[in-house]
Amino acid sequence: MNTTTVIVGSSIGGVRAAQSLRLEGYEGEIILVGEDAELPYDKPPLSKAVLAGKAEESSIRLLTREQAEDARIQLVLGHAATGIDVAGKLLLLEDHEPLRFDNLVIATGASARPSPWGQRPGIHVLRSLDDARKLRADLLKGGQLAVIGAGFIGAEAAATARSLGLEVTVIDPLPIPMSRIFNPEIGHWFGDLHRNNGVTTIFGTGVEAIEGEQGSFTLRLTNGQKVEAATVLVGIGAVPNDAWLGSSGLLVDNGVVLDEYCRAVDAPQVYGVGDVARWRHSKHGEDIRIEHWTNAVEQAACVAYNITHPDSPRAYTPVEYVWSDQHDWKIQVVGRVGGNAEHITIGDPETHGRFAALYTSDGVNLRGAAIVNWPKALLACRRGMATGITVEELRETLQPLLEPRPKVAL
Amino acid sequence: MPVVKADLQACQGYANCVVGATDYFDLDDDGIVILLRTEVPESERARVTEAARSCPVSALVVED
Ligand SMILES: Cc1cc2nc3c(=O)[nH]c(=O)nc-3n(C[C@H](O)[C@H](O)[C@H](O)COP(=O)(O)OP(=O)(O)OC[C@H]3O[C@@H](n4cnc5c(N)ncnc54)[C@H](O)[C@@H]3O)c2cc1C
Ligand code: SF4
Numbered sequence: 001m002n003t004t005t006v007i008v009g010s011s012i013g014g015v016r017a018a019q020s021l022r023l024e025g026y027e028g029e030i031i032l033v034g035e036d037a038e039l040p041y042d043k044p045p046l047s048k049a050v051l052a053g054k055a056e057e058s059s060i061r062l063l064t065r066e067q068a069e070d071a072r073i074q075l076v077l078g079h080a081a082t083g084i085d086v087a088g089k090l091l092l093l094e095d096h097e098p099l100r101f102d103n104l105v106i107a108t109g110a111s112a113r114p115s116p117w118g119q120r121p122g123i124h125v126l127r128s129l130d131d132a133r134k135l136r137a138d139l140l141k142g143g144q145l146a147v148i149g150a151g152f153i154g155a156e157a158a159a160t161a162r163s164l165g166l167e168v169t170v171i172d173p174l175p176i177p178m179s180r181i182f183n184p185e186i187g188h189w190f191g192d193l194h195r196n197n198g199v200t201t202i203f204g205t206g207v208e209a210i211e212g213e214q215g216s217f218t219l220r221l222t223n224g225q226k227v228e229a230a231t232v233l234v235g236i237g238a239v240p241n242d243a244w245l246g247s248s249g250l251l252v253d254n255g256v257v258l259d260e261y262c263r264a265v266d267a268p269q270v271y272g273v274g275d276v277a278r279w280r281h282s283k284h285g286e287d288i289r290i291e292h293w294t295n296a297v298e299q300a301a302c303v304a305y306n307i308t309h310p311d312s313p314r315a316y317t318p319v320e321y322v323w324s325d326q327h328d329w330k331i332q333v334v335g336r337v338g339g340n341a342e343h344i345t346i347g348d349p350e351t352h353g354r355f356a357a358l359y360t361s362d363g364v365n366l367r368g369a370a371i372v373n374w375p376k377a378l379l380a381c382r383r384g385m386a387t388g389i390t391v392e393e394l395r396e397t398l399q400p401l402l403e404p405r406p407k408v409a410l
Numbered sequence: 411m412p413v414v415k416a417d418l419q420a421c422q423g424y425a426n427c428v429v430g431a432t433d434y435f436d437l438d439d440d441g442i443v444i445l446l447r448t449e450v451p452e453s454e455r456a457r458v459t460e461a462a463r464s465c466p467v468s469a470l471v472v473e474d
Pocket of ligand 2: 416420421422423424425426427428435437441442443464465466467468469470
């Protein structure tokens with residue numbers, strides 16, 4: 001009997017789930033549903049090459065119509081899913097008849113957290129291709145850019161805007177940027193990176209209000225300071241797109257809640273991948289949700305495997321990985337960093353132009369690492385995380401590789 | 411036999427491919443991918459294709 005897998009969400013998680021199903025030899029029908037009418041596209045370049053105007057939009061397509069046809073992936077784009085009838089195995093859609101499924105993959109990702117300071121022309125968020133087009137159009141008009149939030153996306157957009165010659169101010173309520181992710185020492189280096197590249201930074205201060213209109217905004221800060229800006233980017237994080245699951249009866253708690261095999265805890269024929277998925281990481285012993293590209297890809301492969309091997313499913317236990325490009329830094333984070341973990345750093349940005357911060361929670365074993373501009377260290381850490389390695393062993397490997405090299409920046 | 415090809419200009423050294431198939435991919439000192447083998451036996455196609463597709467900049471393809 002022919003089975004049908006319906007995948008909701010036509011971005012990296014959904015597209016890869018469809019492709020991986022075919023790779024695993026799945027013979028049934030595959031229907032990929034997306035709210036966005038655009039052909040599936042990739043998001044990381046939106047704050048980097050696409051915003052800079054260095055990449056054609058065609059270069060970020062994840063799936064062309066021909067590729068979809070060749071892989072027998074049916075596209076239903078421009079229709080939002082509105083609910084699931086779990087017992088009746090139906091996916092309900094806006095302006096479209098319901099789709100019957102045997103297996104359903106939820107890959108609806110996340111949305112940018114909206115601006116709490118009003119939403120009007122000139123105040124941007126950055127999540128979709130359309131967001132990137134609009135922001136770029138405003139950047140090209142020139143004038144000051146104010147970025148609220150010094151997280152990955154805010155910091156990348158600030159760096160890109162500098163490369164376009166704009167004056168940029170980054171504002172973040174945290175006194176030390178990225179200190180929710182890293183320890184203060186590394187956070188300070190991120191602050192230096194911005195300032196060394198001509199970004200004005202205002203840290204430890206929140207935004208109270210955005211006044212004025214496009215072209216002449218005034219941001220009123222909590223310390224009384226005022227910042228003028230022609231354009232504002234609000235980069236204050238993302239929220240999972242799980243509201244549409246409200247009536248489904250599935251357990252939703254900051255993402256759809258899944259078991260260790262990425263199946264909905266109360267409906268084993270429903271799976272989840274990517275930014276919307278909160279699953280039980282059996283090695284960490286907790287439910288986690290990750291908003292990074294590589295996780296969406298690896299989780300999609302695992303779900304495809306589990307759909308095609310229902311009798312011998314694989315638990316999903318990835319080592320977290322994310323990269324970010326800011327100014328001339330290639331930043332890569334492996335495993336779990338920050339928090340209460342102790343750390344040592346090898347190299348530093350001033351002398352070596354590269355460094356690795358190695359984190360441990362038991363004082364011995366590597367738990368995570370943050371690496372800047374150092375491919376060999378990245379590889380050693382990713383391999384070490386996969387097989388288990390002590391911080392001391394890694395230090396012995398990496399320290400001899402360090403040679404002073406002139407900084408590229410400044 | 412299928413072969414794997416790399417676009418060395420595109421490669422950004424993210425090492426996802428190396429993690430995915432450590433017997434096919436490695437990185438050089440500048441963080442550019444090295445192909446350890448190029449021929450992919452049919453029995454390994456799925457695994458190597460997954461590793462190639464895990465490249466964030468689509469620098470790798472497995473072709474017939
Ligand atoms: C600007 C930017 C830069 C980034 N840079 C990096 C980076 O450098 N490194 C990194 O690791 N990660 C990066 N990320 C994060 C990475 O892109 C995400 O983790 C990834 O896109 C998650 O994929 P996903 O498929 O789970 O969700 P999403 O990409 O959010 O896709 C979800 C899809 O589902 C659709 N959808 C939502 N609701 C519905 C509904 N009800 N019905 C139908 N369809 C629906 C949406 O339209 C969307 O197409 C970046 C993200 C952004 C926005
Ligand atoms: S995953 Fe892609 S970018 Fe990364 S090392 Fe491999 S080929 Fe290069």
